[in-house]
Amino acid sequence: MVAPNTILQNRYRIVRELGHGGAGTVYEASDQRVNSIVAIKKTLATRDVEARRAFEHEAALLANLRHQALPKVMDYFSEGDGDFLVMEFIPGYDLAELLDLRGSPFPQSQVLRWAGDLLRVLEYLHGQEPPILHRDIKPSNLKLTKQGEIFLLDFGLAKGSVGQMPTYTTSRSVRGYTPVYASLEQILGYRTDARSDIYSVGATLYHLLTGVAPIDAPARFHAVEDEESDPLQPVHQLNSQASVHVSEVIQQAMALSRKGRPVSAAEMRKALRNAIDEDERDSAEEEYARAELRHRAREANARASEDQSALLAEQALLDAETRKKNSAGRDQSAEFAESGHRVAMDPRHAHEDEREGPSPPVTLAASTVASETIEASPVFASPEHDLPGATPERFTTHQLSSRQTIHPEQRSSTASRRRRAILLTAAVFVVLGIGVFGISLLTRPRSQSGTISGGPLIALQPTENTPIDSKPIPPEGMVYVPGGDLLMGRDDGDNSERPVHHVSVKPFFIDVHEVTLADYAKFTAANPAYLTPQTAAGFEKGNPDEGKKPAVQIPWDFAVTYCKSLGKRLPIEEEWEFAARGTDGRRYPWGNDWQPGLANANGASKGMAEVGAHKGTSPFGAYDMVGNAWEWTASDFHAYPGGRQGVNPRGGELKVIRGGSFESTKDYATTTYRAGWPARSATTYDQTGFRCAQDVAK
Numbered sequence: 001m002v003a004p005n006t007i008l009q010n011r012y013r014i015v016r017e018l019g020h021g022g023a024g025t026v027y028e029a030s031d032q033r034v035n036s037i038v039a040i041k042k043t044l045a046t047r048d049v050e051a052r053r054a055f056e057h058e059a060a061l062l063a064n065l066r067h068q069a070l071p072k073v074m075d076y077f078s079e080g081d082g083d084f085l086v087m088e089f090i091p092g093y094d095l096a097e098l099l100d101l102r103g104s105p106f107p108q109s110q111v112l113r114w115a116g117d118l119l120r121v122l123e124y125l126h127g128q129e130p131p132i133l134h135r136d137i138k139p140s141n142l143k144l145t146k147q148g149e150i151f152l153l154d155f156g157l158a159k160g161s162v163g164q165m166p167t168y169t170t171s172r173s174v175r176g177y178t179p180v181y182a183s184l185e186q187i188l189g190y191r192t193d194a195r196s197d198i199y200s201v202g203a204t205l206y207h208l209l210t211g212v213a214p215i216d217a218p219a220r221f222h223a224v225e226d227e228e229s230d231p232l233q234p235v236h237q238l239n240s241q242a243s244v245h246v247s248e249v250i251q252q253a254m255a256l257s258r259k260g261r262p263v264s265a266a267e268m269r270k271a272l273r274n275a276i277d278e279d280e281r282d283s284a285e286e287e288y289a290r291a292e293l294r295h296r297a298r299e300a301n302a303r304a305s306e307d308q309s310a311l312l313a314e315q316a317l318l319d320a321e322t323r324k325k326n327s328a329g330r331d332q333s334a335e336f337a338e339s340g341h342r343v344a345m346d347p348r349h350a351h352e353d354e355r356e357g358p359s360p361p362v363t364l365a366a367s368t369v370a371s372e373t374i375e376a377s378p379v380f381a382s383p384e385h386d387l388p389g390a391t392p393e394r395f396t397t398h399q400l401s402s403r404q405t406i407h408p409e410q411r412s413s414t415a416s417r418r419r420r421a422i423l424l425t426a427a428v429f430v431v432l433g434i435g436v437f438g439i440s441l442l443t444r445p446r447s448q449s450g451t452i453s454g455g456p457l458i459a460l461q462p463t464e465n466t467p468i469d470s471k472p473i474p475p476e477g478m479v480y481v482p483g484g485d486l487l488m489g490r491d492d493g494d495n496s497e498r499p500v501h502h503v504s505v506k507p508f509f510i511d512v513h514e515v516t517l518a519d520y521a522k523f524t525a526a527n528p529a530y531l532t533p534q535t536a537a538g539f540e541k542g543n544p545d546e547g548k549k550p551a552v553q554i555p556w557d558f559a560v561t562y563c564k565s566l567g568k569r570l571p572i573e574e575e576w577e578f579a580a581r582g583t584d585g586r587r588y589p590w591g592n593d594w595q596p597g598l599a600n601a602n603g604a605s606k607g608m609a610e611v612g613a614h615k616g617t618s619p620f621g622a623y624d625m626v627g628n629a630w631e632w633t634a635s636d637f638h639a640y641p642g643g644r645q646g647v648n649p650r651g652g653e654l655k656v657i658r659g660g661s662f663e664s665t666k667d668y669a670t671t672t673y674r675a676g677w678p679a680r681s682a683t684t685y686d687q688t689g690f691r692c693a694q695d696v697a698k
Helices: 049-063 095-102 108-126 194-210 217-225 244-253 265-345 347-356 360-370 408-442 517-526 533-540 544-548 556-565 573-581
Strands: 012-020 024-031 036-043 073-079 082-088 142-144 150-152 478-481 484-488 501-505 508-511 630-636 654-658 674-678 693-695
Touching: 012 036, 036 049, 049 073, 049 082, 095 142, 095 194, 108 142, 108 150, 108 194, 108 265, 194 244, 194 265, 244 265, 265 501, 478 573, 484 573, 501 573, 508 573, 517 544, 517 556, 556 630, 573 630, 573 654
Parallel strands: none
Antiparallel strands: 012 024, 024 036, 036 082, 073 082, 142 150, 478 508, 484 501, 508 693, 630 654, 654 674
């Protein structure tokens, strides 16, 4: 180590250490001669002949290179026990530091810009005569300046020659590379070339896009040799925001055999550019497909509206006809009542009606009047009031005697009887009118809602077989979801969530809460074969509150068996999304905006919470549909219709998990975000639980 304020060559004052690695240590220093900041690298190798030549080789390489992404070499010297290389100081952070500070992968667009700059400088280096190989490309050797420029640093492992300098070769590789970024041939020390740097570029992009260091080449090679799948998981499987096309280019760059990689930096840059073009074409095609769906939906709505308008017009016509019939019935009833009134007031009208063929009400009224025994009056017997055809045969045995004088008491009795006759006749016709009107109501067509067209709904008293409420009563611990049409997914989400598409969901029940550790304990008490290490550890804690938390790290087939033991099943993902968001397209169970405290996610806690502790329920009353624990579904993890999504690199069956966990941010703990996890995996995700669903009995 060189202490701060040490003066080298009577010129360079050491300020501080910037970093160190297998090939040396780099310091910030002040060039007191020209009053500027420089970077000084001291090699850590022993000062044997081979190490000295390697040092001079790096200095000569850099001193003769001129590229905007390469630091300039201004001086080199040996002093004391070390060799020193003086370079242009590049302020900023290396990408390894930035990745660590960020705590999550970089956006694909940003990584691809850096990839373009890196591949251009490699085109320059590989294009030298003979080609210059860097052999240690990794995030910590890429410096990003405040202006957004990328510099490729540390040529301690460079191999090649510049100008008239003879090529330096050695029987052994210079150690110091980082294995996870190095190609198999470089690690084995066997014939490195430009494609070896291409592997390192792919490994670097892999790390920047996933936040996960790639599996080293020897481990991958041994897995393939053992006839297992390549354990290197594609980028888009670890980062759903990365495109499949870009992921494929990176996977190709990291091929174990150099024959499978792009032959040059220019070829890889072209492949990435084509991948971006493919993404843009796919995006345009998706947008067109979405426009087609919206257009078809609009046409379907228009047709439905026209059909509805025609139905309403037909219904209105039918109602009008019904009202006309009802009006005619009421008019006829009124006419009957008026006729009865006339008969009651003047019995002669009854005889006129008899000649025309009396209707039942008139006959009833006439017989009522005729059956009364009254005294004759001169007015009835006078010639001007004689009835045509009034013969003795037409009268009853109570026929009036002519030209008799009526006593006042008799006249009063007669008037009373007439009033009773009038009232009785009116009552009869009112009853008949109500009967006609009621029959017309009962025979009138009904609308789909159950009301009678053209008139008010007649409420019928329910019988034992008439259900008052058709909504099924859910089993204990479950809620009823009525089902219906759902626009599933999000157009502004990642690849697995796109595009929005229409599904129909039948009514079903779903658990109010995620299955708890206590629930699972009851199951494993009778079925010990389904006890898992996580659930066993949870039981052993002896804390009763622990049993209220979700049972997680449960294999998919264990979850299926648990649900079956209760006569239930796992929900398919359409049901899960319907239960979580309803039909109004909400992003979270409670609405479109994140509300702290309603779900165990987005930094709410550092672990699983008791089920139901957060009150952000779904529209149907289910708790913890987002956050807390991921939840298994019965569905395979495939792309949506018209969407695109990669394949499982292990070749196993992926099942959809939904809802995110306590570690998820608000962008992933949503009602639409979906991920896949192997249903039969030796490593079960320790944040995945489940809840059960059940069919509604018909």
